Amino acid sequence: MLSVKAFTFSPVQENTYILYNEKGHAIIIDPGCYFEEEREQLLSFLQQHKLELKLLLNTHCHLDHVFGNKWIHETFGLLLHIHPNEKQVLDFAPASGLMWNLPFDNYDAEIVYLDGNKEIFFDEDELKVLNAPGHSPGHVCFYCQKQGFVIGGDVLFRQSIGRTDLPGGDYDTLINSIRTELFPLPDDTIVYSGHGQSTTIGYEKRNNPYLQ
Numbered sequence: 001m002l003s004v005k006a007f008t009f010s011p012v013q014e015n016t017y018i019l020y021n022e023k024g025h026a027i028i029i030d031p032g033c034y035f036e037e038e039r040e041q042l043l044s045f046l047q048q049h050k051l052e053l054k055l056l057l058n059t060h061c062h063l064d065h066v067f068g069n070k071w072i073h074e075t076f077g078l079l080l081h082i083h084p085n086e087k088q089v090l091d092f093a094p095a096s097g098l099m100w101n102l103p104f105d106n107y108d109a110e111i112v113y114l115d116g117n118k119e120i121f122f123d124e125d126e127l128k129v130l131n132a133p134g135h136s137p138g139h140v141c142f143y144c145q146k147q148g149f150v151i152g153g154d155v156l157f158r159q160s161i162g163r164t165d166l167p168g169g170d171y172d173t174l175i176n177s178i179r180t181e182l183f184p185l186p187d188d189t190i191v192y193s194g195h196g197q198s199t200t201i202g203y204e205k206r207n208n209p210y211l212q
Contacts, residue, residue, distance in 0.1 A: 002125050002147060004192060007041065010034035011102065012064035015194050016042075017151055019144075020051050021123055027055040028078075029142065029151050030194060031068030034102065039071055055122065057114075058082045059153025060139040061090035062166065063097045065194065069107035081112045081120075083131070085138025089168060114140060127151075130181045134174025135162030141181065149190040156182055156191055158199040161210045178211060 007016045014032035026046065033039045046053065056078040058065055069080055082090065094106045114120075116131030120142070127142040135154045139162075142151040154162035156178055164171040182191070187202025204211065 002122075002144060004149065005045065006192065007033075007038070007045075009038045010064055010067055012100075013195060014064040014067075015192070015196075016068070017192060018042075018045065018051070019122075019151075020049065021125060023123055024050050024052055025054045025123055026051040027057060027122060027127075028053055028072060029057045030059055030065040030153065031056070031072050032064050032066075033068040033071065034104065039068065042068075043075075053078060055120070056080050057120075057142065058086065058090075059141060059151065059194065060136040061086040061093055062136060062154070063093045063100065063102065063104070065153070066090060066093050066107065067102075067104050070105050073107060073109050079110050079112050080107050081114050083116065083129075083138030083140050084113045085133070086136065087111065087138075089136050089138070092167065116140060132174075132177035132181045134164060134170055134172075134177045136166070137168040139177075143185065143189075148186060148188060149192060150182065150185065152182070152191045152193050154194040156199070156204060156208075157193045157196050159204070159208050160196075161208070162194075175211070183211075 002019045005018045009032040016032045017029040020026035053076045120127045130141040132155045189201045191199045
């Protein structure tokens with residue numbers, strides 16, 4: 001069984017997630033730790049709960065979701081897992097950081113590419129990789145059917161959706177991703193978003209103004 005721990009990091013207020021099980025194994029998704037004290041906060045949590053990081057995943061590679069990739073790789077020896085279409089976004093992230101006055105060192109090691117609509121097996125648990133482009137060209141979400149939650153990145157927010165005005169974004173593609181990949185999930189599925197509070201699929205079907 002997976003427990004979910006959320007951290008909100010950086011001036012962009014991005015949500016970083018750690019999923020962990022009873023064996024003390026953990027996955028980190030979208031490490032947005034920008035400041036040293038944020039990295040210390042992550043380390044403290046892992047040590048406190050005696051957790052060993054086993055996987056580094058990105059839903060997508062906009063700068064606020066990748067600030068900590070290089071540090072995670074160097075500290076824990078993990079390779080980055082992304083969708084192939086996000087490589088161009090990852091490569092552009094440092095230039096984007098300079099534009100936001102948030103310079104950072106980008107991940108520069110081997111990349112493991114994720115296949116959409118495949119499963120990531122993690123001990124006794126599994127996460128299904130959902131292809132959900134639109135906010136970015138290779139955005140994916142990670143769905144845990146057994147426990148009824150999805151790590152949704154910047155696709156769907158509480159009464160909002162991801163922006164589509166960044167390079168590689170497309171509004172119609174995003175709406176289609178939500179309708180075909182997320183809305184078929186059970187209504188009580190919890191959506192852990194890349195920013196802001198969590199929501200549920202059913203709540204967004206009823207209340208999201210972009211999807212009525």
